[in-house]
Amino acid sequence: MFWKFDLHTTSHIDTLLEKEDVTLTEVMDEEDVLQECKAQNHKLVDFLVRPQCMEDLVTYITQEPSDDVEEKIKYKYPNISCELLTSDVGQINDRLGEDESLLMKLYGFLQNESPLNPLLASFFSKVLSILIGRKPEQIVEFLRKREDFVDLMIKHIGTSAIMDLLLRMLTCIEPQQLRQDVLNWLNEEKVIQRLVDMVQPSQDEDRHSNASQSLCEIIRLSRDQMFQVQGCSEPDPLLATLEKQETVEQLLSNIFDKEKNDSAIVSVIQILLTLFETRRPAFEGHLEICPPGMNHPSFSVNQSILEAVRPRLKDFHQLLLEPPKKNIMKTTWGVLDPPVGNTRLNVVRLVASLLQTNTLIINMELINLNTLGVILDMYFKYIWNNFLHIQVEICTAMILAMPPAQSETPEINRDQDQEPVRESHLIKHLFQKCQFIQRILDAWSSNEKEQAEGGRRRGYMGHLTRIANSIVHNSDKGPNSAQIQQLISELSEDDKERWEAFTSGQLADTNKKNTVDLVNTHHIHSSSDDEGEFKDSGFHQDSSLQQAFSDYQMQQMTSNFIEQFGFNDEEFADQDDVANIALFEACCKEKIHQFEDAGSDEEDIWDEKDVTFAPEAQRRPRSSGSTDSEESTDSEEEDVKRDPFEPNNGSSDDRMEVDTTEGDPKDPLRSNSPVAMETCIETGDPLGVTASMHAEAQPPSSPGGKAGGRSDAEETVTTETVTNGSMKETVSLTVDAKTETAVFKRVLKSYRYVQPIGGQTSAVYCFHVSH
CATH class of the missing domain: 1.25.10 (Leucine-rich Repeat Variant)
Known part of the structure; x- marks a missing residue:
């Protein structure tokens, strides 16, 4: 602008x-x-x-x-x-x-x-x-x-x-x-x-x-x-x-051949992790390979890097046992002496990246050092460090899901009719040396015992659940399923029974709880559903509540429409855009439909009706023409008690009450429906709205050619009091003699005018439009 x-x-x-x-x-x-x-x-x-x-x-x-x-x-x-x-x-x-x-x-x-x-x-x-x-x-x-x-x-x-x-x-x-x-x-x-x-x-x-x-x-x-x-x-x-x-x-020499420095160690590990960036492990025992095109030679791990790292694995292993000195850390649940620290956490991340390379010499070095055993010890010791837990979960998921390293020798199964399978040394080490199954069962039982005594659920239990599910998943299918089944069958009878009872009982129950159908448990609604809930909420018949609720629903309908189509008040006034009218009408019809009572046999207040200008004999009698807010009439008290959402009965008028303070009391503009706003019509309207409105709307007549307006040649202004429920609004009704158009200068909360176009009825709903 x-x-x-x-x-x-x-x-x-x-x-x-x-x-x-x-x-x-x-x-x-x-x-x-x-x-x-x-x-x-x-x-x-x-x-x-x-x-x-x-x-x-x-x-x-x-x-x-x-x-x-x-x-x-x-x-x-x-x-x-x-x-x-x-x-x-x-x-x-x-x-x-x-x-x-x-x-x-x-x-x-x-x-x-x-x-x-x-x-x-x-x-x-x-x-x-x-x-x-x-x-x-x-x-x-x-x-x-x-x-x-x-x-x-x-x-x-x-x-x-x-x-x-x-x-x-x-x-x-x-x-x-x-x-x-x-x-x-x-x-x-x-x-x-x-x-x-x-x-x-x-x-x-x-x-x-x-x-x-x-x-x-x-x-x-x-x-x-x-x-x-x-x-x-x-x-x-x-x-x-x-x-x-x-x-x-040289990088590794900088941190291991001199005094231990936490910042330097972490920085070197960050560089190594970047050199190892080739593919990312996923959860549930799956391994996500690099996207297409990322198998370029520059994205594969250079063998020279692994050759340089392998002799230093024992130094990284020692860092897990003796990290740089850290001060005692007091937490809300206890004292950490020592805390995990950034160094050890990054060493575990480095081990996860090394396992991802699936290189035999690296795997065997980790097995000989029992690095996986130390990492599992840390997992069960630091029960609240989820940064550590997720890295241990990644390590175990990769070991269970990766095929054996290429250099590992195949072993012949005992059954002669089966093909030989290559066994993973890491899986064997995990199940036998690290007692993977037994530690999972012991940790689960210990946690349940603590919870039964009023204790808190341990922080690693969610990760432990996924680790146990990874074992079950990879024992059913995957490149190592036969080996995992074999290792489970070799457990002691007691451990085997405990594992079977655990997978079919506690683990299955936990998985069921973790996969509850939230839609059926919690009624998730859109804005339209919320409106329906409010409608059936059993509101008191108090008129102020009903009026507030009516205003709320109209505002919701308007804001939802504007959010959906991106219109504002000025755009509603531009009738050159015929598509705006069609979209607006379609949206309003959809919204209004929510208020309909399908089970009611009474007349629907939202049913489309033609606008007819009633003669004076058919006009609804008014007890008072005053706009003083302190005054009250019997008809107004009746409106206060009436539920605005109840369908009108046969004796009710299908219109809102309009009181006048100025002008001819026999004004023919008093009708069963509000007069159309100026924003809803325009000369040259391709839908023919103007023509039909001209045929129905006539300028008011008053003695002397003036009725509270400025000029009988230009326009006539009439002040109106509109009553809707318990709310009354004073508006100015202007009738332009040249265009024969009636205009409300103050907008009502919501209204509709209906007029025939080509023998058919057309409805336009207008909300919060100011002039």
Whole structure:
């Protein structure tokens, strides 16, 4: 609306720029300077690209503000300068990207000592990032000439904005060959090795986190790029360096050959998890393979990574037994000494990823170390740590569902008529060494005993239920069903009976409770169902309750219609759109149908009736024409007692009561139905509404040509009191003599007019339309 009618005023900036001595700060103090710049106001842009202005803008975002500046406006001009420089205006980009003196001033920010001001660093990174995207050749050439660029980036990697800038160089450069040149250049500068060196105990947590995140993003970005550009002949040098065995060995050496540091260990594990990202385990014993196309060689686990990790499995196992020292943690249910900690939780995640590779040498190493046994011990010890529980569930689900590793030797079944099957060493270890079945049964029994004594249900019981279901599922079908059945049959008689009783009893009952039909238990209704419930709720015959309920239902019908079709009051008034009328009518008919009483033999108040203007002899007598709210008539008291939702009997009038205070008492406009609103008719209506209304609606006559209106030639105004139940509303009824149209100036809650069109009856319902 604002731009359509050109209502915007001229910016004060144009007037300001006409001054000869205008300063940059004066321009930046204008509230709409950013909008005008993005709109490429020629006067403003020409002013900003002046050499002195450009230099000042760069200075604001690269130099610390003075300490004597008030804190609330300390970073006002640096912030506005950044927004102006990154407004993506071609002239500004050209001037900044092609002026080496400005680039050197910008680059000088990196040469400051650590730590950098994080806010200014974000401004610097944002400006340089947009230049990399818009002027890649010039910026790359400029940066490559700076021999200390990579050193400075690594030095300030603890600042998140600098890490973002490094990643921008890998994503914002569009020309493929130029991007490949940048990758080769960064690889020659040994950026991967330098980032790896940042992840060690001697560095702070910010460097650990940002260096780790940078390496993880490089892995993902490189793999995504290789997947998208299938025809790329050159491999990604940064990814190749990261996947080298010596690089992974250096990462592991950083955390195991020095003092234990929780932050460094977690950061290294995050990098390893990213290297192992190939497919995701699902629940219920199923394994979800990568989406189609993700079987690209870059997405398979590099054997060199596994070779580097295997000798360090014993160190990871030891971390589960002796994690970095943690303080005692007091919780609402007890004391954790020690708590699980981030280190051990991430080690369990790493074990889950290693199991996912399904490599024999890894599986056998985990079996020899009994790592799975230690993880199960943690599961049953830390009964409230669901982060741990879900990882243990993933581990067990994968072991039960994965086919045996390719290098595992097949064993011949005892039955000669069956084909040989390859047995999983992990499943055998889980059932025999770890006593998987027995521990599940013992934990379940212990929990039920505690609950029977008034205790709380243990936090791992939901996961334990799914683990037990995974065993049942994979014993019935799957690549390891025969082996699982065999191992269960080899249990002691007592354990076997307990397991059978458990699966057919407690587990089955729990599954039944977890799969209750919620629709049958809880009556879930839509808005229309809710209306039906209210209708049958046995409301008292009090009129105020009935009126409130009537208003509520009408509002619900209106709001539901508007939500469904996206109309507003103004749109209802536009009768040029015939489709709006049809949709509105269809929706209203559907809504009104909900109020119908199918079992009633009485006359339906919602049944369509033709509008007829009753003569004076048929008009309903009124006891009073006053609009004073303190007065009450017998007919009004009768209306108060009447249920507005009850069908009218034969003696009732099918109309709302209309009282008048002005005009001719013999006004022929008094009728059995409300007069149609102006919004429902319009000249030129293709449905012929106007013609039929003209035939029925006649202007009122009054002595002297005036009846409370302004002019007998233009319109006649009559004040009406509309009574609906116990509610009365005063409205103004205007009759236009030229168009012969009757208009209510105050909207009723809801009403309908019916008129014949081409021998048929048409109904239009109107709600909350104001004029």
